Amino acid sequence: MATVKLARREREALDVLYRYAPCTVADVQSHLGGSYAAARAVLSRLARRGLASHRYDGPRYVYEPTGDVSAAAESALKNLAATFFGGSNAAVMDALLGMSTDTVDDVELRRLEELVAAARKSRRDNA
Secondary structure (H helix, E strand, O other): OOOOOOOHHHHHHHHHHHHHOOEEHHHHHHHHOOOHHHHHHHHHHHHHOOOEEEEEEOOEEEEEEOOOHHHHHHHHHHHHHHHHOOOOHHHHHHHHHHHOOOOOOHHHHHHHHHHHHHHHHHHHHHO
């Protein structure tokens, strides 16, 4: 998925859609604050750019994101890593594990070890 540059309010509205879709304009407004007209304008821009779709539900539009949530998550994570961690996957993992020392259980740690082993194997196979 190509990185799409969004204004802050567009990104916030898209975040709401990914979390709570389907959403009406009033739903998005309640999460973002501001006026109904501003929420409607942001959602209209997202729809024009192909990032959200809408359908009629009685007298109102209902909006949903058009992109796959996993692709959007990957794009957001790449942006976060580049912005705050110099693009370092290790720095991202260090921060995540540091934040959750009390909540990371043995099952999650084993899963992380499996992912690291698979990444190593993939690198060797592709070398």
